[in-house]
Amino acid sequence: MPLPTDEKIIALSQQLLQQFDTIFGLNPGFRPAHAKGIMLTGTFTPSAEAATLTKAPHISRQSTPVTVRFSDSTGIPLVPDNDPNANPRGLAIRFNLAEHVHTDIVCHSTDGFPTRTGPEFLELLKALATSDPKNLAGSPLEAFLGSHPKALAFVQAPKPAPSSFARESYFGVTAMKFTNKDGVSWFGRYRIVPEAGNDHLDDAAAAAKDPNYLMDEIAERVAKGPIKFKILVQLANDGDVVDDATNHWPEDRKVVELGSFALTALVADNAQEQQQIIFDPIPRVGGIEPSDDPLLELRAAIYLLSGRRRRAA
Numbered sequence: 316m317p318l319p320t321d322e323k324i325i326a327l328s329q330q331l332l333q334q335f336d337t338i339f340g341l342n343p344g345f346r347p348a349h350a351k352g353i354m355l356t357g358t359f360t361p362s363a364e365a366a367t368l369t370k371a372p373h374i375s376r377q378s379t380p381v382t383v384r385f386s387d388s389t390g391i392p393l394v395p396d397n398d399p400n401a402n403p404r405g406l407a408i409r410f411n412l413a414e415h416v417h418t419d420i421v422c423h424s425t426d427g428f429p430t431r432t433g434p435e436f437l438e439l440l441k442a443l444a445t446s447d448p449k450n451l452a453g454s455p456l457e458a459f460l461g462s463h464p465k466a467l468a469f470v471q472a473p474k475p476a477p478s479s480f481a482r483e484s485y486f487g488v489t490a491m492k493f494t495n496k497d498g499v500s501w502f503g504r505y506r507i508v509p510e511a512g513n514d515h516l517d518d519a520a521a522a523a524k525d526p527n528y529l530m531d532e533i534a535e536r537v538a539k540g541p542i543k544f545k546i547l548v549q550l551a552n553d554g555d556v557v558d559d560a561t562n563h564w565p566e567d568r569k570v571v572e573l574g575s576f577a578l579t580a581l582v583a584d585n586a587q588e589q590q591q592i593i594f595d596p597i598p599r600v601g602g603i604e605p606s607d608d609p610l611l612e613l614r615a616a617i618y619l620l621s622g623r624r625r626r627a628a
């Protein structure tokens with residue numbers, strides 16, 4: 316996971332990290348976003364049709380060990396799981412191909428993102444830091460959302476709390492370019508879908524939950540049996556915009572099943588492993604390349620810089 320050499324990306328990454336620190340405070344050893352989480356291990360099995368889409372190594376093997384991290388939003392390590400700001404939830408998946416060789420998927424539970432670029436996202440964070448969410452009239456946040464309809468749509472999109480991390484769907488949001496062994500390529504976006512089905516709580520039911528209900532529930536669930544998800548890829552048609560995380564493709568687009576994974580255990584030394592692992596939004600594996608979406612290289616730099624800081628804490 317190399318750091319980009321582009322100094323503008325590094326400078327913007329540092330500014331974004333600083334802005335998260337301003338909003339959530341400094342919490343050494345924790346992530347500045349998606350701070351509260353839990354890690355599990357399991358196995359990925361490719362589908363029969365996956366090889367038509369990509370020649371990636373985890374698709375040509377019978378199975379691959381995976382490590383996943385479920386998380387709440389915000390940079391607050393003790394955010395209550397039933398705090399409305401804990402949405403969207405995060406899911407990061409690592410396919411362990413060999414010792415120190417891996418490829419990741421990083422996704423969250425809302426299908427989209429508020430801004431197309433990093434500088435715009437920084438503007439949004441700055442507006443957030445200088446506005447009172449309970450009194451938006453005349454605030455910088457109101458001005459930003461008023462002039463950025465996609466950001467407004469993201470903020471207004473329903474984000475109900477799930478009854479379990481295992482009853483939520485997660486979206487890759489940024490498109491990837493998949494290439495099969497014949498050299499044929501498609502752009503696609505990941506969708507991670509729970510075998511148990513989606514199940515969301517209404518506000519009253521969420522408010523009545525324990526502040527640690529999601530972390531506790533997933534530990535209890537995995538002790539009883541495997542937790543399964545399908546990994547799907549929604550494919551772009553020719554002409555669809557493939558470099559803009561705020562742009563949705565119509566629901567009639569073809570969806571291919573890449574495979575499924577079953578989680579079977581909690582990671583031992585969970586807190587220590589969470590501090591160590593740094594997920595990478597860029598796949599860095601043959602057969603799956605990043606699209607030109609400007610968020611990808613920026614996020615790869617930020618997650619690495621942030622992860623180094625976390626490890627050193």
Ligand code: HEM
Nearest residue numbers: 346348349384405406407421422423436487488618621622
């Ligand atoms: C400019 C856009 C974005 C910025 C600045 C940003 C920032 C961050 C930062 C600073 C972290 C902590 C990384 C670490 O310390 O390891 C993080 C983690 C995370 N982000 Fe983003 N993010 C962005 C876009 C996205 C998008 C589009 C998604 C969903 C597709 C997403 C999902 C996640 C998830 C799931 C994690 C937790 C990963 C883990 O468990 O280690 N982020 N983000």
